[in-house]
Amino acid sequence: MKAERLKRAVVERALAEGFSVVRIAPVDAIPDAPARLAAWLAEGHHGDMSWMEERTAERSAPRRLWGEARSVVMLGMSYAPDSDPLAILSQSDKAAISLYARRRDYHDIIKGKLKNVAGLLAAQGGVDVKVFVDTAPVMEKPLAQAAGLGWQGKHSVLVSREHGSWLFLGAIYTTAELPPDEPETDHCGTCRRCLDICPTEAFPAPYQLDSRRCIAYLTIEHQGHIDASLRPGIGNRVFGCDDCLAVCPWNKFAEAARETRLSLRDGLDALPLADLAGLDDAAFRALFAGTPVKRTGRDRFVRNVLIAIGNSGRPELADSAAALVADASPLVRAMAAWALIRLEPGEAHRLAPGALAVEKDPDVRREWLALSSAPERVQ
Structure with missing residues (x-):
């Protein structure tokens, strides 16, 4: 007893x-x-x-x-x-930050x-x-x-x-011997919504996650360049991914959380990509102080922002990419080149010779050299 x-x-x-x-x-x-x-x-x-x-x-x-x-x-x-966390994905000029990190x-x-x-x-x-x-x-x-x-x-x-x-x-x-509860059993049944919605096909089979293809892993944990074949699937997700969680049918029983809702940070649900691309280290730390986003560091985060800009199909964001082609971080320079080539190949052609003349990083050079096979513009 x-x-x-x-x-x-x-x-x-x-x-x-x-x-x-x-x-x-x-x-x-x-x-x-x-x-x-x-x-x-x-x-x-x-x-x-x-x-x-x-x-x-x-x-x-x-x-x-x-x-x-x-x-x-x-x-x-x-x-x-208390609202659809995937709604932001339709706003290609805004940043999608995973729900858990907006607090x-x-x-x-x-x-x-x-x-x-x-x-x-x-x-x-x-x-x-x-x-x-x-x-x-x-x-x-x-x-x-x-x-x-x-x-x-x-x-x-x-x-x-x-x-x-x-x-x-x-x-x-x-060390206490407490009375245990009964384990839960699987109730997924034949549903595969979470598998089918994944933009980068990160599930080789049900119940198996290949982190190397997971947007959450790529945008948060991965420290290097993100493979070019996976970038389009990232869309405007700059930190994490809620897709597979948000489509789970069991969510219909979940009431909006009071405790963690109190810790939500206003304004982190639809930040303009152009503003985020312009963050230096100090501004990045100030904006995301106290949130999980801060742990990624400015360079990796802006890498993600530039991928979102390259996926946006919005030529007006090309200037944000062009402004970073000489950034101190090779992660940022590489994705600035990639985004600019996607949005404004003509401007990329103009800047490429100067960039290649001084660029020593092989990964950044590879992005510029891909210009010869780039499409006219991503629609």
Whole structure:
């Protein structure tokens, strides 16, 4: 009975802190995780996220991360929108920023609340606790399914029957033996909306994500140049991608989230691409202070903005690209050339000789040399 009372106290405190759902999993609840993780890594689907190859034993087996742990408290906080997050995709002169990033960083939102819940658990149970929010080798989604928060959908994201695809996850490992909840089963059925909508075909099969083709990975994690064959599919998405989440039919049961809606940053939902292209480092940091976008850095972000400009079909944005062909960052210079060639080949022909005369970076040179095979203009 003591364990039951302790669990009730934890759930009550978690809900009071603003979490939408909390469930318990035994520490050994994901025995198939090591094989699944190994297969994913062997396929190279993690791209250049080399940190995924580190501490794989601890990542896939919670007891290997902390031998004294007996239970995992999994918590979810909804960030369900109150409008269609894909509506911005039709505005080709505006930047599409993923819904989760148009707010204060969720790590900051959740971590303090998790510590409050964990503190109660430690004080009332006389047990040890460890708190994790995407900051350690923890497989949150399989653990969340084992705890009953939802299931990993065909898009690999957790899906909840109450909150759709819109849950931030956090975990508390504890030495307490808490009564576990029933794991959730898969309810995707024959639906494949999330697979079919992906603009870059990042799903080689249901339940498999190849990060190397995923727009979220490319625009956030990938540090180098983005392959030319994938750029058109990115459209005006400059940070992340909500497509596969937004079309999930289970979202119809999700109520617009109060807690995370309070942290939304006004004005980040339809920023003009021309304005973003002109950001220097200081302006970038000021605009995105406290949001996940800031972590990418100015150069990678403007790289993404220039890809969106090149995809816009709007010749009036060509000046924004032309202004960056001599930028200090090769990431930016390369995409400035690509965008300018797409929008105004004539202007690109005028600038190419001067740019090539001083350009040493082979990737940037390659973009300029592609001018000879460029179409007259992207429509």
